[in-house]
Amino acid sequence: MITIYEARERTLQRQTGLPRVTDEAVWVDLLNPTHEEEDIIERALGFDVPTREEQQEIEASSRLYQEGGAFFMTATLVFKGGGSEAQVTPATFILHGNRLVTVRYAEPGAFAMFLGRCNRQELDLNRGCMVLIGLLEAIVDRLADYIEQIQSQVEHLSHSVFKKRESPAKRQHRYDVVLQSIGHEGEVVSKVRESCHSLGRLLTYLAYAVNERKEGKVVSSRVRAAVRDVNSLTDHATFLSGKIVFLLDATLGMIQIQQNDIIKIFSVAAVVFLPPTLIASIYGMNFQDMPELNWVLGYPLALGMMILFAILPYLYFKHKGWL
Numbered sequence: 001m002i003t004i005y006e007a008r009e010r011t012l013q014r015q016t017g018l019p020r021v022t023d024e025a026v027w028v029d030l031l032n033p034t035h036e037e038e039d040i041i042e043r044a045l046g047f048d049v050p051t052r053e054e055q056q057e058i059e060a061s062s063r064l065y066q067e068g069g070a071f072f073m074t075a076t077l078v079f080k081g082g083g084s085e086a087q088v089t090p091a092t093f094i095l096h097g098n099r100l101v102t103v104r105y106a107e108p109g110a111f112a113m114f115l116g117r118c119n120r121q122e123l124d125l126n127r128g129c130m131v132l133i134g135l136l137e138a139i140v141d142r143l144a145d146y147i148e149q150i151q152s153q154v155e156h157l158s159h160s161v162f163k164k165r166e167s168p169a170k171r172q173h174r175y176d177v178v179l180q181s182i183g184h185e186g187e188v189v190s191k192v193r194e195s196c197h198s199l200g201r202l203l204t205y206l207a208y209a210v211n212e213r214k215e216g217k218v219v220s221s222r223v224r225a226a227v228r229d230v231n232s233l234t235d236h237a238t239f240l241s242g243k244i245v246f247l248l249d250a251t252l253g254m255i256q257i258q259q260n261d262i263i264k265i266f267s268v269a270a271v272v273f274l275p276p277t278l279i280a281s282i283y284g285m286n287f288q289d290m291p292e293l294n295w296v297l298g299y300p301l302a303l304g305m306m307i308l309f310a311i312l313p314y315l316y317f318k319h320k321g322w323l
Helices: 035-045 109-121 128-162 175-213 217-282 298-320
Strands: 002-008 011-014 025-031 064-067 070-080 086-096 099-104
Touching: 002 035, 011 109, 025 035, 025 128, 035 099, 064 175, 070 109, 070 128, 070 175, 086 128, 086 175, 099 128, 109 128, 128 175, 128 217, 175 217, 217 298
Parallel strands: 025 099
Antiparallel strands: 002 011, 002 025, 064 070, 070 086, 086 099
16 A cells, blocks of 8 residues: 655645555655555656565665665564554665665554654654654654563563562462463564664664755754664663563572472371381281280370370471471
């Protein structure tokens, strides 16, 4: 789908009717474009639009380059996919003359956010470069929202793992659920870090493009501010990633402690019941000459010995603090 926005009266207005690249068109947005739609834009603007396969290449030379007077920049964006799960998608931003062309195959919320606020905040929407910077700032804002959500979830998980439980009954914990939650947050933060790194590279290249295009100090200062924001978000995402790894190690340690407690109970039970079992085994032997079999007090004596030698190991373990 081709959507063209024109700059009219210092605002962005969506073009109606059949898409056409006019002099007022400053932003051409390609969402899930077909080959026919790509051909229309290529003929109108005079450069090749990157395909989806080309967008997914990871080397910098395929994501950030200049060709035919146009600057091509591809970044990985995080967005909420089906089921509100965080997903990543490549998006290409092309600066050509006074126009911005975006090529994407998903609908990140930052695009709608930018369209909702650009006419209120942007002072100069007649230039594609300013539209690009405003769009990138909206993407950075959305990325910050994702990091805040991750931080909230990580704090909740940390409280769940390290919360003090008074009674043994309350110590029972579904660590399998905790592990699943930690794994989910780890996957989300890895996607956010990937997006932060790709945005950082894009903004660094954009600073070079702005200088080459001689866009002015205002544009350069906004690009530098966006670079600082992305760097701070990258550092925070790295911190959260390290905290998630710590929570994973702590949870595995808790599981091991819980397993050791269970094994300890079985070990103590085996030691406690070993002497009574030995006594019962001895007097269960069918030998003819066993004088104790004729004693009147033989049976109560054997029972007493079983009880005594079962209690003594228990008291010894209790005294040592092993129980």
